[in-house]
């Protein structure tokens with residue numbers, strides 16, 4: 001019987017981890033330790049937004065809120081606290097562990113020179129409200145989030161895939177999606193261009209990076225032993241000369257003569 | 270035999286002859302002046318654009334996914350292929366993010382070398398921008414001149430790291446090599462000649478009527494639009510916001526060098542052109558200061574190039590070759606990879622195009638749990654949605670040119 | 682009025698040469714290879730560099746054209762993604778015979794370092810390739826070498842092709 005391999009996370013995993021190894025943590029600091037951030041946090045709390053957790057990590061404040069509050073929080077931050085730019089927005093896949101996604105909004109205040117991250121957790125099928133009415137940059141970022149994770153976004157004006165083709169299947173950045181793609185991805189271009197009938201003629205993708213086949217004349221020929229495409233491999237084959245011009249020269253073209261040419265030693269001229 | 274009908278006409282579901290007199294024009298994805306694989310669906314009323322849909326993803330290579338399947342050091346060469354015109358700045362952004370995650374301090378000489386590389390890359394990128402944009406607008410001469418200088422820069426970088434385009438010249442924790450002997454000399458030759466070269470370009474362009482007509486008052490990005498679309502770098506500075514991460518949130522030794530941030534409040538193509546030119550001069554200024562800083566580290570005998578953190582960073586080659594424990598450590602780090610602490614960082618750096626940010630979520634494993642690349646060009650392409658309507662078709666090319674987008678970075 | 686006397690037998694006069702049609706046609710073809718600009722990714726930048734000042738492809742008769750209908754060779758420079766694959770086929774079909782393809786860079790050859798869901802593992806899955814140029818990114822010199830090898834290949838072919846058309850299907 002084949003060994004069972006768990007499917008919920010098909011990304012590469014460490015092949016060996018010491019039993020007693022405990023991963024260290026990046027230090028988290030109290031929000032109170034920074035005057036600017038504590039004021040911002042207070043503003044968020046004053047606006048009746050539930051703050052689930054807040055701390056400072058690597059000089060940036062991280063605030064966990066409820067997903068319903070995302071538009072209100074971002075609006076508050078933009079209008080009251082001076083966080084005028086949404087520099088990044090994306091999700092983290094936690095489906096296998098916690099059954100959903102963590103969505104983060106990375107904000108920047110140019111007046112305070114501070115950055116903070118608003119995070120919220122949504123379930124796999126739970127839609128989240130679009131923030132593109134506040135920040136136009138969210139327009140594309142949300143489309144990318146939908147494309148890569150399948151996060152459903154409400155009230156987005158143009159909800160389409162952005163990076164992958166429209167007829168793509170699956171959401172590539174989910175942990176369940178293998179790096180090298182699934183069956184659909186493997187045959188995508190062949191199916192689309194030549195049709196399913198062509199699968200046999202063109203053959204499967206060669207994904208093994210270490211594959212060397214010296215009998216293969218379909219793809220590459222060895223330098224100096226070129227053969228026509230698809231020819232039988234013949235080990236006693238004559239060497240083909242490598243000079244790029246034929247021995248008797250090319251009609252009407254002067255050959256290159258090294259002793260007559262000027263050689264530039266210094267490349268930087 | 271070939272089945273020709275499989276690839277159906279592309280617009281089969283779009284009616285060309287619509288009642289509202291709108292024409293749909295498809296631009297790209299393989300267009301010589303689209304700076305890569307940008308596809309634009311333009312809705313036209315006569316020559317005027319009423320609606321624009323940039324379509325991206327034609328160079329999506331799955332880098333974020335690759336990052337989840339690679340140890341941290343392994344991912345470094347992949348970052349080269351993001352903004353392939355200034356590779357080292359991507360390397361640097363990633364290295365800095367990981368260093369912040371594990372809390373490393375890089376030796377001073379490595380910092381100086383990194384800064385030199387960053388500024389060289391900025392110069393390279395801006396010169397390349399000038400060349401391609403000028404070519405798109407029709408100024409072939411500038412293209413040829415600018416590439417001449419770019420080749421020189423490439424030679425300098427090639428002498429350092431061995432590659433012309435994909436440098437991978439920066440490591441997590443420092444730089445792998447000291448600069449070679451003739452680096453400073455070559456750099457000085459280049460920098461001394463740069464003002465002359467820049468004058469050549471500006472003489473060709475500044476008073477050129479065609480250039481002015483296609484640049485001035487075309488593609489005006491208001492400040493609100495720039496902020497709301499997440500524009501950064503020269504795009505934002507051309508719209509009147511003085512924001513340069515090198516200055517505002519200094520990393521490396523940028524707080525020790527002196528340079529100005531060129532700002533314009535016009536927001537049009539010409540302002541961006543001027544800003545790129547001014548930034549090249551500022552970069553040259555920084556490079557001169559870096560040369561002095563490097564000489565200083567030489568004087569103070571600060572020869573370390575990599576941070577000392579045996580848990581994360583391999584020892585120097587000499588140690589690896591001579592000391593058994595260093596060799597073991599190196600072996601473990603190469604085969605299993607370093608394991609940064611559990612946590613999250615978002616580290617922005619000022620790449621030539623704008624704010625290049627790396628968001629890393631580490632779960633204590635040798636592979637990042639999630640790595641998000643915040644590439645400036647992504648948003649600079651997005652802004653075309655709002656920017657293009659109202660412009661005419663010829664303006665599209667010059668606007669795309671001045672946004673300085675690179676597709677490796679947009680689609681990742 | 683000055684009188685010029687042309688000695689046709691002398692060196693420097695009008696050349697007279699006898700050759701076969703095959704050779705003549707191939708000579709013409711191989712020395713004016715107009716390339717379709719097909720810069721897809723990083724390699725496209727090196728392709729541009731080879732067209733620019735230092736490497737100057739124009740010297741060798743390789744002029745970059747932006748239209749497939751004016752091009753003889755397609756230099757596929759860069760990563761071909763699955764989303765883009767249909768366009769490369771479309772443009773290849775639009776080129777007029779005779780046409781050749783150089784696949785530049787490991788991405789175009791085999792998918793290169795991008796062994797992921799989104800990249801086509803080699804353009805030869807979509808269009809037939811004549812010459813594979815390894816490197817990531819190949820230097821302009823090696824692109825030059827590739828073009829020269831292709832010229833040699835063209836010269837060794839019959840002018841009117843009797844071999845089966847290069848089609849994947």
Ligand code: SF4
Pocket residue numbers: 350435722723724725758759760785786787788789793794816817818819
């Ligand atoms: S082969 Fe290398 S340089 Fe060329 S497109 Fe691929 S990744 Fe870029």
